[in-house]
C-alpha cells in the first residue's frame with residue numbers, strides 16, 4: 001500500500017536475486033546433496049563388490065561338487081562267489097558282505113585290461129580297484145540283492161571314481177601331488193587317463209550329491225546332502241507349523257486386544273530382548289528342556305524345529321506387530337463404525353492389510369532358522385547320520401542332519417575333497433534361501449494386488 | 452409402529468431419540484466435554500457447531516461409543532437412546548453401532564471394492580438373504596449417497612481409488628446401507644465440492660424421513676440449511692441449544708452470537 005509510511009515501519013521487502021543465477025546457499029545445498037548421493041552410491045558399490053566376491057568364491061569352489069567322475073565297468077556277477085548253492089535265495093545271498101564283492105570289481109578290471117589301449121605297467125587290477133570309490137562294493141551288493149535273477153550275467157555299472165581320481169579331473173590332484181600321496185600314484189592317474197580315452201571314465205552331473213547320505217572320512221566322493229536336506233526341510237516344517245500360528249496369534253492379541261498395562265509392557269520388552277538373544281542360548285535351552293527334561297531324542301528334526309521355533313518366534317512377532325501397527329487406525333474405526341466387532345474388524349480388514357508384512361517377516365524368520373547352526377550343534381545334530389529319516393510325522397523323531405551343520409561338518413574334515421562339498425552345500429543352502437525369498441516376494445505381490 | 456405412537460408424535464412434532472445428561476468426557480487429564488445435557492429428537496437433523504477443538508467430535512463419538520476404542524478416554528454421565536442407557540453394562544457397543552451409524556471426518560473407505568465397501572455392513576448384520584437382495588441394498592445405498600451414477604460401472608474397482616469427495620459419499624453409502632436409526636456425521640462435507648455438498652445435504656434432508664441425524668459442521672450456512680435444531684459448543688460446554696432459526700437469528704448467549712457472526716472461532 002502506498003500509505004504504508006503512515007502506519008509505521010514495515011518489514012523490508014525481501015529481495016530475491018535472479019533465478020538464473022544460483023546463490024551461495026543453493027550451491028552449498030546442492031553440493032551437500034551431491035556428496036550424500038555419492039556416499040550412498042559408494043556404500044552400495046562396496047556391498048555389491050563384497051556380495052559378488054563372496055558368491056563367486058563360493059560358486060568357484062562349490063560348483064564342481066555337483067559334477068563327479070564316474071567309471072563304467074562290466075562286472076560279471078559270479079555265481080560261485082555270490083550264490084554258492086545256486087538257489088538264488090536272497091537271504092543266503094545277503095550273507096555275502098561287501099568284502100565278497102571286491103573280487104568281482106577286480107575281475108572287471110582284469111577284463112578291462114584285455115583292451116590293448118588300457119593298462120599301465122606296474123598297475124595291477126587290484127591297484128586299479130583303488131580308482132573306484134570304496135562305495136562301489138556296497139553299490140554292487142545293493143544291486144545284486146535287488147536283482148538276484150541277474151547273477152551269472154555281466155552287467156554294466158557306473159561306479160563313482162575315488163575322490164583322488166575325481167580331484168585329478170577337477171585340478172585338485174596333480175601328478176606331482178600324487179607322487180607324495182600314499183592314497184594315489186601317478187601310474188593310477190595315467191590309467192585313469194587311459195580309461196577316459198577309452199570312454200570308460202567320464203565326469204558329469206551328479207544327482208547323488210543331493211540325494212545320498214553323508215559318507216565317512218575316506219570316501220568323500222560318496223558324500224551327499226540327502227539326509228541334511230530332508231532334516232532341514234523337516235525342521236522348517238516344524239518351525240512353520242508352530243511359529244506362524246503362535247506368532248501371528250500372539251501379535252494380534254498383544255497389538256489389538258491386550259490391555260496396555262505393566263504386565264503387557266514387560267512381555268513386550270521381553271519379546272524384543274528374546275530377538276537379540278544369541279542363538280546358542282536357545283540351543284542350551286533346547287538341550288535342557290526338550291532333550292534332558294522332555295526326553296525327546298537327540299539330533300531329531302523335531303527338537304531342532306522346536307529350538308528354531310523359539311528363535312524364530314520373536315522375529316515373527318515383531319514383524320507382525322509392526323505390520324499391524326502400520327494399518328491406519330481409520331480402517332479400524334470404519335469397521336467398528338458399521339457395527340463390526342473387534343474381532344471382525346481385525347480379521348476382515350486389519351489382518352489382510354497386514355498380511356504382506358506378516359509373510360515377509362515369517363519367511364525372513366524361516367530363512368534365518370534355515371541357516372542357523374549353533375543351537376543345532378548343541379542338540380546333537382552334528383551326529384554322523386547315514387540313514388534317511390522316515391516320512392513325517394514319525395520321521396521327525398528320527399536322527400537327521402541339517403544343511404548348515406553339514407557344511408560345518410565337512411569343513412572340519414581333512415580330505416580337501418570335502419572342502420569342495422562344503423561349498424557345494426553352501427550353494428544348495430543359498431538356493432533354498434533364494435527360493436524362500438522368491439516365495440516371499442510372490443506372496444507379497446499376490447496379497448498386495450488385493451490392495 | 453402403532454397408532455398411539457403416531458398420534459403422540461403428531462402432538463409433539465417429534466419425540467426425543469437421544470438424551471444426554473451430565474456428560475463429562477476426559478482424555479487422561481484433559482477435560483474435553485463439560486457437563487453436557489442435550490436432547491436430540493427423532494426424525495430431525497441436529498447440527499453441532501463450534502470452534503475447532505471444542506469437543507464436537509468427542510461428543511458425537513460418545514453417542515455410538517466410539518470413544519471406547521481410545522485407551523485414555525473416560526466418559527461420565529448418562530446417554531440414552533430410546534430411553535435405554537447406552538453405557539449400561541448390558542449394552543454391547545457392537546450392537547449399538549449397528550443402530551447408530553457414523554460417517555467420519557476423514558473419508559475412510561475399506562481397501563476393498565466399492566461394492567464390498569457398501570455390502571460389508573449388511574453382510575455382517577445379515578440384512579440380505581441372498582445376492583439379489585444384497586445387490587439391491589448396495590444400489591439403493593449408493594443412490595441415496597448420490598454416487599451411484601459415478602460408480603455403477605465400476606463396482607468392483609477399489610474404493611480407495613475414488614476421489615476424496617467420492618470416497619466420502621461412499622462412506623455415507625456404507626453407513627446408510629446398514630439401516631441405522633441414528634446417523635452421526637462428522638463434517639461429512641469437508642472434502643466435498645459445492646455440487647457434491649448440495650447432493651449430500653439433499654441426502655441428509657431425505658434421511659431425516661427415517662433417521663435422526665446428527666451432523667457436525669464448520670459451515671454456518673450448512674447448519675442453517677440442513678438442520679432443524681442446532682447446538683453450539685464452546686470449550687467443552689454446550690453453550691446454547693435450540694431451534695436452528697432461533698440460534699441464528701436470535702442467539703441468547705453472547706458467545707454464540709460472536710461465533711456465528713464470525714468474531715470467535
Ligand SMILES: Nc1ncnc2c1ncn2[C@@H]1O[C@H](COP(=O)(O)OP(=O)(O)OP(=O)(O)O)[C@@H](O)[C@H]1O
Pocket residue numbers: 478481483502503504505506507508509510521523
Ligand atoms: N484421542 C485424543 N486424545 C487426547 N485428547 C484428545 C483426543 N481427541 C480429542 N482430544 C482433545 O479433546 C478436545 C476436543 O476435541 P474434538 O476432536 O472433539 O474437537 P472438535 O470440536 O471435533 O474439533 P474440530 O472441529 O477441529 O474437529 C481437544 O482439546 C482435543 O485436543
Ligand SMILES: [Mg+2]
Pocket residue numbers: 507508509556637
Ligand atoms: Mg472434529
